[in-house]
Amino acid sequence: MSREDRENFLKVLRNVRVPDGYASNISRCVRLKDRTISGLKSHDSHILMQQLLPIALRKSLPDKVVRPLVEISAFFRGICSTKLSQEDMDRLQGDVCITLCKLEQIFPPGVFTSMVHLVVHLVRECRLGGPVQYRWMYPAERSLGNFKxxxxxxxxxxxxxxxxxxxxxxxxxxxxxxxxxxxxxxxxxxxxDGSKGAGTRVTMNRLIMHQIHRYIVFNSEEFHNLRTMHKDALRRSCTRGRITEALIEAQHHEQFCEWYRTPR
Known part of the structure; x- marks a missing residue:
């Protein structure tokens, strides 16, 4: 990273606000003057790797470097999820091998120690032991710290x-x-309320309400069948001429909200 990119990366971490109990105050560990991070606890490092790095690195590194780092963060989010299925673990096992190969093309060989290699075996550990939150040591370490x-x-x-x-x-x-x-x-x-101080009252305008509505409609499983029906209806109505999936998707995003309101 250049000096400016490193400062932008640290500024993102300096302005992070997380809910109580989610992590400690990570902003206190950032030293903008020295451009360093110090004093992170083990759980803070976990939150940094799993949640914050994909956001903070987007404008600080080239895209070919950011993509593998985002993929490895997504891998750790996947194995730390509350529910694990065999299909998800098979997908994660294949993805992490490809991601490590991408990282080997970027970083020098000295980075890839035995600890980095152990990432390949984490999926097998989840198969044997189940979800991670029932086995990790963060609560025990926190209790031992209080006893100490x-x-x-x-x-x-x-x-x-x-x-x-x-x-x-x-x-x-x-x-x-x-x-x-x-x-x-x-x-x-x-x-x-996610704010820096006392709770504030927010009035949402029509545009924000429309964006929230569209996000719920296009990302909820309850609307999956309706979205499939609408795409099929678009394909049947566009039999003339050459139609592409990109055009179907564009029309689907533009017309679906009004389509499912119409009685059928």
């Missing part, structure tokens, strides 16, 4: 952890009866 913070006397760490755990449970139980006092359970979210 309770240690005040290094000569008796187990006792410190036990006393700290009991004290936390007692305080949590008592805070349930404090209606007017701010506690962990009733405090407001850090980013309510």
């Amino acid at each position: 913070n309770n240690v005040r006397n290094k000569a008796a760490p187990e006792g410190c952890i036990a006393e700290g755990y009991i004290a936390t449970e007692l305080i949590t139980f008592c805070s349930r009866y404090l209606n007017n006092a701010p506690t962990f359970h009733n405090r407001p979210q850090r980013n309510p």
Whole structure:
């Protein structure tokens, strides 16, 4: 990356706002002055690789470099999904092999260590162990970190952890009866409604409503049969002359919203 591309990449990460509990404040780990990223936790690195890299890299690297990186991010999103089918795992296994071959054409051989090679075997691990969220160690590591913070006397760490755990449970139980006092359970979210501060009232105009409506209609499974019926009707009505699938798709996107409202 050039200096300008690196600054644009870091600015995207600096302006990221995520819901509470989704990840830590990644923007605090970005150093724009030094153009570096430091202090990321393991789960933050996972979120960066899985969700943020495809967005932040689009304008910072050439397309031939971005595409394999986006594909590897999509692979990790696929194996970390809540539901896995045999068809999806077969597709992911084939895609990751091709993606790694693309990466070998871009990066030097020193990048491809044994850890990079292990990516090929992650799909087989999902076949044997099931979905990842039932097996990964992020919740356990977070709990162990909380236990470690309770240690005040290094000569008796187990006792410190036990006393700290009991004290936390007692305080949590008592805070349930404090209606007017701010506690962990009733405090407001850090980013309510996806905004940077207090919630704001937004009035959507007709154009935005139309775009939302079209997005729902063209991306919902409930409309799949209707979309197929409309495309078939377009093909039957365009028997004269030479018709292409591109023209069918264009007419489908233009006319479908009005077509399915019409009684049949």
